[in-house]
Amino acid sequence: MKIAMVSEHASPLATVGGADAGGQNVHVAALSRALAERGHDVTVYTRRECPFQPSEVAFAPGVTVVHVPAGPAVTLPKDDLLAWMPDFGRWLARRWEAAPPDVAHSHFWMSGLASLAAARDTAVPIVHTFHALGAVKRRHQGKADTSPRERVGAETLVARQADAVIATCADEVAELVRMRAPERAVRVIPCGVDLAAFTPDGPAADLGPRDSGPVLLAIGRAVPRKGVETTIRALRHVPDATLVVAGGSPGEPEPARLMRIARMYGVADRVRFIGRVTREDVPALMRAADAVVTVPWYEPFGIVPLEAMACGTPVVASAVGGHLDTVVPGVTGLLVPPRDVAALGQALRELLADPARLGAYGAAAAARARSGYGWDEVADRTAAVYAEVLASQGSAAGAFRGTGAA
Template identity: 80%
Template sequence: MKIAMVSEHASPLATVGGADAGGQNVHVAALSLALAAQGHEVTVYTRRECPFQPEETAFAPGVTVVHVPAGPAKVMAKDDLLPWMPEFGRWLARRWKTDPPDVAHSHFWMSGLATLAAARDTSVPVVHTFHALGTVKRRHQGKADTSPRERIQAEAAVACQVDAVIATCADEVTELGRIRMPKRSVRVVPCGVDLSAFTPSGPRMDLHPGPVLLAIGRPVPRKGVETTIQALSQVPGATLVVAGGDVTDPEVTRLARVAGRYGVADRVRFLGKVDRASVPSLMRSADIVVSVPWYEPFGIVPLEAMACGVPVVASAVGGHLDTVVPGVTGLLVPPRQSSLLARALRRLLADPFLLAAYGIAAADRARSRYDWNRIAAQTAAVYTDVLTAYRGGRERAGAYPETETDVLASYRGGRERAGARLETGVA
């Protein structure tokens, strides 16, 4: 099967940990590699961010990364990329008219817009993964949400027009229902974990004094590290190691002030950026991995910790509800509840045998359910179902209508403001 992966801002070649580089980069890279290993031919289309990037780069056997010339050839925040999606879609359409894939799999809402635009002119079926939903982000961040105002409307249009949506967890299915996504078009396939790297055995780092709690991720408020620092003041003797971002990042500076305010500055260590290859050894060195974001579309950190045989205390949100089994592989707590988080941490740290049992169960669950080969096979099965229906001539409701989606057109020929007619067609 020839598969086109479209990931406009998250390149599999990018370094994880940057402003817009994280779980989606890992997901696209790992899924592409696993699909290629199963005999499929994968081309990943991402936006060119440097004038010296080659148009095509061989990423691995069976996987090619194509840098699409859409917009300035420089690094841009993903929230600024919407004006360039028409150009991205037109470029894909030209390419696919002469060399069409069997199926296109778009990642994130802007990729969905560009892919649908290209697919309309080339009759390529489209599968989509949102990775995050604008409705959820706006609910939790309010005025701090920097997404384009068109996002929520665009996501609803993408959901209704693609041939299938792959949701990464059950909670996302519920959220998709709120934007009237037909349930018959949704499949649940979780994210995976690299079980060759994230293992219980392997090198560890010296993070003492212990016991050690680890929080790792991009330095943004919604990740909930402030809640963990507040809880630390109620967990005597523990050390909190915070990894991610630069030590001079404004959020890291703010968190350091929070630690001082709660009297735990001497028990909080900020490591800054940690290269991807060092993450498994860092996780294995912790007694507990703490991941308590306000919201999380899936949440790869708890899954990676579980694969390393480390118990997890996570917020009861998003994909955590699927991956973490309370009382078996770790504990779930409500987000932004530092006292309840502290109680959970004290409970686990007081019982080394329970910690060990949770760690063993966590590694077993990760191995049995979240291997990327298993995830790739489940994803390929969705592609096959879509292709079978597509080739069978099933009429899809609302497929690529002329005037249903207004986001791309609102930027065609210059930034027109709200109220412009919307369409997915390629000019």
Template identity: 65%
Template sequence: MVSEHASPLAVLGGADAGGQNVHVAALATALGARGHQVTVHTRRDAPDLPARVPLAPGVVVEHVPAGPPRPVPKDELLPYMPEFAEELGRRWLDERPDVVHAHFWMSGYAALLAARDLDVPVAQTFHALGSVKRRHQREADTSPPERRWLEPRVAREADAVIATCSSEVQELCAYRVRPDSAVVIPCGVDLDLFRPDGPVALRGDRPRVLSIGRMVPRKGVDTAIEAIAAVPDAELVVAGGPGAEELDADPEARRLRALADEHGVADRVTFLGRVPHDEAPALMRSADAVVSVPWYEPFGMVPVEAMACGTPVVASAVGGHLDTVIDGVTGLHVPPRDPAALAGRLTELLADRRRRTRLGRAGARRARALYSWDRIAASTESVYEQLAGYGPRAAMAGLVGLAGGTKGARS
């Protein structure tokens, strides 16, 4: 695997550390459990990092030197990708992988450069598409200008594109991706960690609404703050971003605190800062509802994790949320960037305990049936097998949910 900026070893909650890190770590671990040997290549972003770090049985993380050994924002990494690719090529020449699976467009660019003379098939997962990012963020999009033409090229040249939701496949059509090269395989959830039973975080008597995830504008935390002002007595707990001790210095945290003060709800909005991944389930179980209302969302891990915990979800009707949250059955949809609509849905939900229970139970059933990491790994394995020639070649469409049986491949 190649994940140039999103190390599976990273601490979550920063601007560039979130769902992709979890996805790469969990998928690699699940593939290792299925008998594969998995190496995850990520950029060395500190001088004292060991060259190789075991992650799980059958899985190792390799830190690849490319650019300065310090954190660099992901949108500034493109100049270092030729160096990254050159190092990958040297390593793969010594030990050729059966399949390369790249995560994010820059990883795909580097992987294709490294694999082009080695006859190694490349699968690509974008996690976010530049075309969608530009549409929603406009001038706030910090992607390098080269992304406009390099990302579609990566999509066309990859042997398979593994999209995480159905709306992503529709977007890929504009990139002129071959129809038989695309498959939808969603992200998964750790069902041993995220489950209805387990510890519950302390809380008071107020109805609790939880927003959890990266603290960046597109995640829509401001929408949740504006909405909570119209939901009497409810509290909003905001988890994510830098550590609690660093919130005062964080521009986005300061903006959101000022917004809460402006709307007169500073006493009902609590900012926790970064929460360790293994503490998130207890926080989700303590909530009466989890809100996830980004402007756009390539997949969205938070709604699925909350569903797995049996907590009802109110999610913006965008991207992966349209696949994971069934409106009125496993959660509720609202338009993005619409505080009034969110306030209305929350008011209804918080006033109806039986409905919350019904949605929570249905969400937990759906998460357990469709989003286990073993199921996701089995579907991904099927794509790998076909690319590596272990199974009969067939169109990628239709592979979702199939479980392959060949073990021992290197990726």
């Protein structure tokens, strides 16, 4: 298959950990690579953010990244990109008219708008993954939500007009049904994890003497909704535990705010901020922790629990979004209500006091991650959705065309 992967703000080439670079970047990169390894030809379309970026970059064997000229060639917050999506869509239409892909897979709502616009003139079938929904973000962030006001309506349009929608968890399906997306067009395929990198075997980072008490790890983008404040406040209920916080930089507002909170609650001596870490360093950090704590207010999927589980590290997570699918309470870790300091403190205190339970959870977590979350399986299931869409349009033969640039 010739597959067009459209990801307007989340390039597979970006450094993960910035304000708008996170799980979607990882997802697009890993899915594209896994599909190419299965013989498909993948072209990723993302917005040009620098005048010196080459038009095309070979990302991996069988995967090319194309920088689309839409708007100024500078880095812009994703919430400012809507005005440039018509240009993005027109550029895609010209490209696809000359060399149509068999299927396009758009990621995030603005990519969906651009892809649907391009498909009007080219009849390219569109499969869409939202990664996050505006209605959920608005519900939890209220006035702090900086999304364009058109977002919720645009997402409803994309959900109803795409040939298929791939939800990453069951909770998202319920949200899509509330948007009146046709249930027959929705498929659930989780995000994947790199099982070669995230494994119980391998080096562990040095997070201090092992006899100085248990170590908890919180890792992710430095934004309030990730819930690190809840974990810091819960430390009062977890004597002797140290919390290592990875993500963000010293000059950013969120780490400074969290340190003030740690001092306010008398736990600053047990909280360590290590700043932004590379993707290559994450597995070693997770292996070094007694438990990974990830308690966001909401989470479309949540890759952190899955990566920790693959490393054989128990997870204490908030009972939201994809966490409800990946974390099995009492088997691979624990789920707690979001923003509930007392519940989180009790869960951590009881878990850390039971080394046998920690070990059992870790072993079960690693087995669960290996059983259905590798990118190979995710790619196979995604390609099956592409083939199903093509077949439903009477174009099943398109799935077996020769390769070529999309």
